[in-house]
Amino acid sequence: MLRLNLRDKNTLLRTSFLSELGPTAMASMLEIANISSYEARDVLFREGEPADCFYTVLSGYVRLYRLNKDGREADIRICGPGDIFAECLLTLGDTYLYNAQAAENVTLARFDLGRVRQLAEQEKDVAKAIMRSLSDHLRGTMDCIANDRLQTAPQRVAHYLLTHCGAEEGPGSVRLPFQKSLLAGMLGLAPEALSRAFSSLRKVGVTVRGRTIQISDISALKQI
Template sequence: MGNGDIKLNNRDRAVLMKTPFMHGLTGNSLVKMLSAMSVETVSARDLIVREGQRAEAFYCVLNGYVRLYRLSRDGRDADIRISAPGDTFGECMLYADRKYPFFAQAAETCTLVRFDLQTVKDLAEEDPGISRAVMTTLSRHLISTMDCVANDRLFTAPQRVANYILSRCPVDGGPAAIRLPFQKSLLAGMLGLAPEALSRAFSSLRKTGVTVRGRIIQVVDVQALREI
């Protein structure tokens, strides 16, 4: 699947150290966590974990994007989350059933940090700093999940797309342009939409001056987009 002998460069180390899981660790706690990890590269489309597979590790994305999803019995898939650089996934398995409840697939070539679950669990039981780091990460994921559920129920598809665009606009008013960091199919999954629903949402936003060319999204008036 990947190469586990990769070393952290300065950029990747900076991404890792800014994660909620690692940010508050110092001294011996930090040394212990660094000893529990390895770094590997994963090629685009490769599966990192499979649903039902015995859970042995959780991961931090250093670069690239990882798609978490489930499959129905008839083969239909549903995205759970798109993990971006600085995101972790799979740490819920520290204190849960020992089988992954999702598939994780590299959307493009990725660099990942792999943490051994049992090692981290043992460290958390003996080190209060690591225990707090685990609880902080799990709490953030719970809040994020609640936000996703609320957004799905409170906002229409065009509003979800508009909110995503607005969160990345460099200005509060006037014209703006943003570039999607990934394919539109990943954006659809991130927003809980089918690709067809995403296309319809973009079409409905044209009346507010939103145009899409490839990965470039142009907005005529950011303030007008806020008012939909």
Template sequence: MLDRSNRANNRERNLLAKTSFMKHLSPAALESLLDSAQIISLPARSIIFREGESATAIYCLLAGYARLYRMGKDGRQADFRICTPGEVFAECLVFGGTHYPYSAQAAENVSLARLDAKDVRDLAERDPTVAKAMIAALSEHLIVTTETLVNDRLHTAPQRVADYLLERCPVDSGSASIRLPFQKNLLAGMLGLAPEALSRAFSSLKRAGVSVRGRVIQISDVKALREM
């Protein structure tokens, strides 16, 4: 039984209703998921679930960032996705699998909506809008994963960093300033780099006029960076 103190309040229900996963659901399905959502707040570095644990829920991130990663036999961690507010994760378990295939950790203070996986599965069998929303979420994540894999194969570390900056650059020429939304170690994980490899990449981009101060990235010549 869901603790009523953990039910979504009006603000949280509005946030959930606007997510890409829920915004196209039928009114009945949306109301059902909003009513059943359990809101959880966790401090930075908290484990949301661990690889190999029984998969009982999917999650929608309302605030903060979460990292998804796999653990190697030598204990090293490999990030493969950084989740941002409005995104769902672990949705792949709704239609198959009984254990989480990766771990999830709060990268900073987070607010999450927890949805019981069985409840979502049962609802998807009755309401096609839920099934379509799940397929759309899975398709989006597959596309992103494919692009990440291709970038890892075809681009050097400096090129990956440059591409990330250019995608978020507000101008096509001249100088620009970009503030990272999270710490650089999360950016490293997002780009498939070790933290030290990210530092070397930024150092190599200095010749293109890129300088780093904390989370603020200064680009003296956007066009030069684009032509690297």
């Protein structure tokens, strides 16, 4: 267990779950938070295990995924600083719905499900925050499904690059905050499909060097 330092506290205060809480509800949520760190590849929980907490990522990245009976893995989501996961269990369910693994060294805030449920009965702000978080995830899931069905693999990669390069025209670059294998999972692609997508984007000036991706012409990339 770790103490909540200023940086972690500021990350928590900016999350969609806590950012709009009133002073009383905010103080109660911060009191409930338990701070823990995990090393890369540590398993936080497995699908089907009894659920006792939901989480906020303070630093690092967490991979959420499912396994089929043959051991094949399917990434559901990559959670970074400020992201919340497993909070859907606040309203329904008592077992985890997927596996969670530290993709690298991470620091997390853990919130006891039972205590937050009790707090939500006393504080309307907390109940509203739960509804808002679930609504945000529903909208995000709908966008993800639509993109998977409407966009090709190169278009998914292009969309990610355009969203994160910070420029509207001319050249640009993106520094991936994690390994390309995590980007593949985030975009719903197999690693080899991601490699083929990057190869196809070379024609519009996209080059990859480790985690750094250079874009020679953002306008051309927008046409993919």
